[in-house]
Amino acid sequence: MTAIGILSKYKMSKTNGRVKILKELLGSDVALSERELQTRLEGICDRATIYRTLKLLTKKSVIHKIATEGTVAKFILKKTPEDHIHFKCTDCGKVQCMTGVVPGNIELPKGFIKKETNYLIIGICDECAKNI
Amino acid sequence: MTAIGILSKYKMSKTNGRVKILKELLGSDVALSERELQTRLEGICDRATIYRTLKLLTKKSVIHKIATEGTVAKFILKKTPEDHIHFKCTDCGKVQCMTGVVPGNIELPKGFIKKETNYLIIGICDECAKNI
DNA sequence: GTATTTTTGCAACACTGTCGCAAATATTAA
C-alpha cells in the first residue's frame, strides 16, 4: 500500500510531511527514531510534526513503537498484528522485527491480563556477525 | 543479604547514599526508577548519585535495568541470572519480574548472536484486575 | 472560489540521564 493510500484509509489529511514520513517508514526494514527520520527528511518538517505523526500512526496501528534499553523510541511498519520479537544490534544499532521467530506461548500467573508485548533481544545481527 | 554485605562483597565504599538506595531496592518487589528512589529517600542524596549507584549496581549484576515503553528506566534486584519476563501494569504502573514464567526457548535466525533479553508484557496486574 | 477544519512550525517547557570538578567522605596504614 502507498503512503497516500494509507492516509486515505485512516482519514488522515494528506500533508506533505505525513506523506514523506510514511514513505520513509514504508521503505525501511529497520525501525527508525524521530531523529533518524528528521535526518532522512532533511528538515522537510518540524520535530513536533514527526512526533505527532508517529503517535497518530501508532494509534492507527500502521506502525508500532519499540522500547529499547536506551532513551529513544523507534518505530517500524506493522506487518503483522501478532506478538513478535525485536532484535537490537549493539554493533550497528539497527532494530528490526524478527518475523518467523515466535515467542513461545507465555502463560501468565492467575489474575494477570495481557494487553500487549514488547520482546527485545539484544545482540549482534547477522550482518555485523560476519565482520567479527 | 544486607545492603552492607552486598557493598562489601563487590568492594564498593559504604557510603550513606548507597546503603539507603540498596535498602530501598532490597525492600521492593517492584522495579523502581531514579525518580521513585529520589522520592523514597527524601533528598538523602543527589540525583547524580542515584544514577551513578544504579549504574554501578547494574554493572555488578546486583540489580537489573528494565526498559519499558516510556522514557524511564526502572531497576530491580536481580534474583536470578536467567532470562525472564517483566510485567508492566498500565493501571498502577508497577513493573515486576515474572519469575516462574519462562520465555519459550527462542531460536534466532542463522547468524544472529544473542547477548541479553528484554521481555516485557504490558497489561493489568493481578491486584488491579480484582478491582475492575 | 470561499469557508471551515485540520495541521504545522515555533517556542517554551518538563524530564531523563551524563559529566567535570572542587569539596566532602570513606578507606588505609601508621
Place this chain on the structure above:
DNA sequence: TTAATATTTGCGACAGTGTTGCAAAAATAC
C-alpha cells in the same frame, strides 16, 4: 586515633527526548 590517600558526592551545566499552546498555514469541504 590521626594523617595520608583514594573514592564518592553535590552542584551546575549540558544534550537529548518528547509534549503542548497558539497563531499562521495548508488541506478539505462546499
